[in-house]
Every structure is written in structure tokens, then in C-alpha cells.
Amino acid sequence: MKLVVGATGVLGRQITSLFAEASEPVRAVVRPTSDPAAVQALQDAGAELVQADLKDPASLRRACTGVDTVVTTATTTLRDQQADPLVDVDHLGQLNLVSAARDAGVRHFGYVSYPEAMDGPVRSPLSTAKRAVEAALQHSGMVATVVQPGVFMDVWLSPVLGFDPIAGRVRVLGSGEAPIGWITVADVARGLVASLIRFGQEHTVLPLVGEQLSMNEVIRTFETVQGRPFEVEHVSEDALAAQQQAARTPLDQSFAALMIALARGAWVPRDPRQAELGFSMTTVRAYAQRVSTLVRTAPRSEVASEAHGGGGSGKPISPGHHTGG
Numbered sequence: 001m002k003l004v005v006g007a008t009g010v011l012g013r014q015i016t017s018l019f020a021e022a023s024e025p026v027r028a029v030v031r032p033t034s035d036p037a038a039v040q041a042l043q044d045a046g047a048e049l050v051q052a053d054l055k056d057p058a059s060l061r062r063a064c065t066g067v068d069t070v071v072t073t074a075t076t077t078l079r080d081q082q083a084d085p086l087v088d089v090d091h092l093g094q095l096n097l098v099s100a101a102r103d104a105g106v107r108h109f110g111y112v113s114y115p116e117a118m119d120g121p122v123r124s125p126l127s128t129a130k131r132a133v134e135a136a137l138q139h140s141g142m143v144a145t146v147v148q149p150g151v152f153m154d155v156w157l158s159p160v161l162g163f164d165p166i167a168g169r170v171r172v173l174g175s176g177e178a179p180i181g182w183i184t185v186a187d188v189a190r191g192l193v194a195s196l197i198r199f200g201q202e203h204t205v206l207p208l209v210g211e212q213l214s215m216n217e218v219i220r221t222f223e224t225v226q227g228r229p230f231e232v233e234h235v236s237e238d239a240l241a242a243q244q245q246a247a248r249t250p251l252d253q254s255f256a257a258l259m260i261a262l263a264r265g266a267w268v269p270r271d272p273r274q275a276e277l278g279f280s281m282t283t284v285r286a287y288a289q290r291v292s293t294l295v296r297t298a299p300r301s302e303v304a305s306e307a308h309g310g311g312g313s314g315k316p317i318s319p320g321h322h323t324g325g
Contacts, residue, residue, distance in 0.1 A: 002026045003067040003106075005054070005097060006074030007047070008038040010154075011112065014189035015071055020045040022193075029063055029074075033083075054093025055084075057100060064104035069196065071110035072097055077126070077251065086250045091129035098136045108143045110196050112188065115148045115181070115207055115268050118261045126254035138203065145195050149188045149208040150181030150268040153287045157182075157218065165222060165291050169231045173240060174263030176216040176232075181209035181268025184282045194277040209268040210281035218284055225288040237263050 002019050006012035007028035019026040028047040030039050042049060052059035054074060064070060076089035094111075101109055113134055119127040137144035157163045162171030183191075191208045199206065213221070219230050240263055244256035274281075 001067045001069075003029065003050075003063060003070045004047075005029045005052070005063075005070065005072040007042055008034045009073060009075075011185050011189055012071075012073040013038060013041060013045075014186060015073065015193060016042055016047050017045045018189060018193045020047060027063070027067065054089050054096055057096045060097050060100035061104060064100050064106055067101070067104065067106055069108040069110065070097065070101045070106050071192065071196070073112045077254070081249065081251055086125055086254065087129070090126060091132060094129065094133045095136055098133065098140055098142075102140050102142055106142055108145065108196065108200055109137055109140070110145045110147070110192055111137060112192065113146050113148050115150065115266070117181075117266045117268060118151075118258060120257045120261045120264075122257070124254040124257035125250035127257065134205070143200060144203050145192070145199055146205045147188065147192050147195055147208050148205065148268075149191070150183045150210070151262065151266055152185055152188070153182050153210075153282075153284065154185045156262070157284075157287070157291075165226070165288075167231075168226070168228060170215075170219055170233070172215050172219075172232055172234050173259050174234070174237050176219070176234065177214050178263065178265030179212050179214050180218075180262060180266045181207075181212050182218070182284055182287075183208055183210040184287060187279075187281045190279055191274075191277055191281075194279070198276050198278075199273070204273075206273060207268050207271050208274065208281075209270055211283050212267060212270075213284050214265075215262075221285050222288045222292070225285065225292050235259075235263075 002024055004012050004016045004019070004026060007016045008030055016026055016028050026047045027050050028042045029052045030042070030049050031051060031053055039049065050063045052063040054060065072094060074089065074094070076084040076086050098109065111133060113130045123131065134146055137146065155161060159166070164170065187210055188208060195204065195206055219232060223230055237260065240256065240260050244253070244260060247253040247256045
């Protein structure tokens with residue numbers, strides 16, 4: 001039995017569906033506040049539903065009972081921080097899950113982290129959480145498969161974060177010259193599931209990346225695909241640093257750190273083991289072609305939803321706003 005925590009999110013739903021398509025028994029964690037449409041989609045995929053919460057260790061122990069493999073994609077970065085504070089979910093909550101899985105006799109644990117290149121010179125609360133969970137897994141006695149995907153195209157190349165392929169307008173962090181490792185949500189889902197199978201006998205930390213391109217190169221790719229120039233606005237590193245200094249909450253601090261990391265470059269090494277996963281990663285050009293097809297044929301709201309991976313909401317990024325994934 002596979003248990004997916006974060007199953008109602010975009011990435012978690014795709015992982016749950018991949019398990020179900022492979023005829024793997026899969027149990028999906030939901031909460032009373034979960035989106036009913038997402039819950040219904042999990043049921044339609046054939047998942048067994050269980051109510052649990054990362055902030056409730058007893059519920060996690062119940063959810064892990066009879067489970068061989070736990071996969072967690074859960075994050076509170078797009079949730080109400082009053083109800084689900086980042087430190088309580090991404091840090092302490094994930095550590096609760098590691099403990100519950102270990103105590104329940106779970107053999108294999110899959111975790112979605114991100115590369116240390118995105119930590120920046122000083123670790124944010126989110127980066128601190130990621131590294132703490134990785135360390136706990138290293139010493140848990142379980143076999144752990146930790147994937148460290150690059151920057152999600154579906155999120156950071158979307159209208160919600162200032163990349164608007166409909167209007168042809170882009171807000172760029174820094175000069176746009178620094179290389180960034182890009183990947184799609186779908187490829188992260190496939191990469192994690194394939195990694196669980198291929199590297200399931202020993203502790204594995206695997207970077208995942210589709211393509212390395214600077215933001216300026218990304219923009220040129222979209223311009224070529226759409227056959228028109230984009231309007232580009234730059235947010236200076238000084239403005240981003242000021243935003244980081246002004247940040248007071250763990251979530252604000254974490255997004256500010258991520259934005260500075262992207263402005264300075266988030267190079268993700270292409271690990272040779274990635275070739276053993278059995279599929280080719282989506283390129284930025286292929287993603288641009290998919291999104292640009294929607295630009296020509298669909299209403300703006302549908303393009304924004306597709307570009308954001310089909311879920312979530314947020315404000316356009318600016319020196320005074322944060323959002324992301």
C-alpha cells in the first residue's frame with residue numbers, strides 16, 4: 001500500500017493517479033477542508049481516502065498503518081498561514097510524518113525537496129525545513145528517496161508570478177542572465193514514481209531537471225514560439241534584498257529568499273542517474289508551445305489555470321508581493 005500526503009495538491013494528485021494507473025493500492029490523505037473536487041478526483045482514480053493532518057501525529061500514525069511506502073508532497077506555501085503556518089506544516093509536520101512512518105514500520109519514504117542552490121546564502125524557514133526533513137530521513141532507518149526538482153515551469157512561468165504569455169508581459173528577477181534549472185510538475189511526478197522503483201533499495205538523493213536556461217533565454221523561446229516580442233520589466237536585486245529585509249513571517253522570508261536565489265541563478269546539475277528513469281523531461285520550448293496553444297484558443301482564465309498547473313492562486317510577484325510554489 002502506498003500513502004500519498006499532499007494528495008489534494010496538483011503534484012500529489014498526479015502521483016496518486018500514476019500509482020493507481022499502475023494498479024498499485026494507494027491511500028490518499030485528505031482533510032475536512034480539502035477541495036471537494038480534488039477529493040472526488042482522488043476517489044475517481046481509485047484511491048482509498050484517509051483523514052489526517054501533519055499537525056496531528058496520532059492521525060498520521062493511523063494513516064501509516066499497513067503502509068509500505070509513504071510519499072509526501074505537502075506544503076503550506078499556498079495555504080492560509082493562520083490555520084497552517086509554514087513551520088508547523090513544512091517543518092514540524094513533515095518531521096511528525098517521518099516519525100509516524102518509522103514507528104508504523106514503513107519501509108520506503110519518498111520526499112519532494114529542492115536543490116541546495118535554491119537555499120541562498122542564508123537558509124530561509126522553508127529551506128531549513130527541507131534540510132531538517134532530509135536529515136531526519138537519513139537517520140530514520142527507512143529507505144528514503146529524496147527528489148530535488150528544479151524550478152517548476154508551471155508555477156514560475158505563469159501569470160500568477162508575473163510571466164503572462166497572454167499579454168506578452170514578463171517580470172524578471174534580477175538581470176535575467178543567470179542559469180536556472182527548469183522542470184514541469186508532471187515530470188516531477190513521473191520522476192518521483194520512477195525513482196521509487198529504480199532506486200528503492202538504498203537511500204537516494206536525486207536532482208531532477210528538464211533544461212537549464214536563463215530567464216532571458218526562456219523569454220526568447222516564448223517570443224520565438226509566439227512570433228512576437230514580449231514586454232519585459234526587471235526587478236533589481238536591491239529591491240529583492242529590501243523585500244527580504246522587510247519580511248516578517250516565515251512564508252514571506254522564504255519567498256523572498258527563493259526570489260533572490262532565482263535572480264542569482266538556480267543551476268541544477270543533471271545527474272546521470274536521471275537517464276535511468278525511462279522518460280525524457282519536458283523542455284521549456286515544449287512547455288511554451290503547449291501554453292501558447294492555449295493563448296490562441298482559450299479564455300485567459302483557462303490559460304492562467306493551466307500555466308499554474310491547474311490549481312492554486314496568488315498575486316503577481318513584485319517587490320511588495322509574494323507568492324509561488
